Amino acid sequence: MVVGLVAAVATLKAQARIARKVIGKPLGEEALAADRVYKKKYGDPIDLLLLGDSIAAGLGADDPRSTLGGELARRLTKATHRAVRLHTAAVVGAETSGLADQLAALPPGYRPHVAVIVVGGNDITHRVRVVDSRRQLGEAIRALRALGVEVVVGTCPDLGALRPLPQPLRSLGARASRQLAAAQREVTTELGGRAVSLADVVGPFFITQPDEMFALDRFHPSGAGYRRTAKAMLPSVLAALGLADSVPFGHHGPDERSSQPDATGAAARA
DSSP states (O other), X not given: OHHHHHHHHHHHHHHHHHHHXXXXXXXXXXXXXXXXXXXXXXXXXXXEEEEESHHHHTTTOSSGGGSHHHHHHHHHHHHHSSOEEEXXXXXXXXXXXXXXXXXXXXXXXXXXXXXXXXXXXXXXXXXOOHHHHHHHHXXXXXXXXXXXXXXXXXXXXXXXXXXXSXXXXXXXXXXXXXXXXXXXXXXXXXXXXXXXXXXXHTHHHHHHOHHXXXXXXXXXXXXXXHHHHHHHHHHHHHHHTTOOSOOOTTEEOOOTTSOOOOTTSHHHHO
16 A cells, blocks of 8 residues: 555656646746736726735736736726726745745835735645645735735636646646635635635636637636636625625625724725
8 A cells, every 4th residue: 555655646746747847937937017007097096916926926918917917907997997006916936835925025014905815826736735825825814904904815726727737637636726725715704805716716717718718838827817817806806895795606705703904994995
């Protein structure tokens, strides 16, 4: 039995090396810079913060406006008729443990109205324990909530949609990503944030329309993939700002027992 387990682990490691070689880094390691004030003429800007990994950073988009942050900012301006000031602190390749450094690097006194976090894929590929990822995400959410910042977490995408991953690695990745997503949803709602189950709300599009939804590395979203993801996340962002009363399937609001921001928090400022 021990010999079989060792052989299975060795096979998975070999498949992971093959997958990394196939995927490579055709997109580089720097996402396009999308930070600016969108629709400045509207005034009264909403401060939007993006934290997390390469998806939050927008790697794979072919235009700054097509990054996740750019797409969210543009949709938010249209929905609210307010300017949106985007700040992207997300780092390509980041694990959940990197959220602390991203928060520490924010400008002194910076207080966004809402922070959107997408992270977890690298935790799966680097075999970070779910309990550690959950704890690290919780620490970041607590820090933001203590400042009165609303939080929306896009939970770990379904790695089973990644065709470059061979079997059984793809199936194991799918199961692991679902487990992490469930833990992320739980800790986010417990701490008063909102969670969007990306595997549910956009996963089917990536599975059925891979040529359109994925960038050329077949791993990161394309501009179309980010548009679909931003559209899917917008209802929870609006709800976090107090601008929507209901959210669709796959969106999860704060637990009734969770702590809420004080009167000086983001909800009051929005």
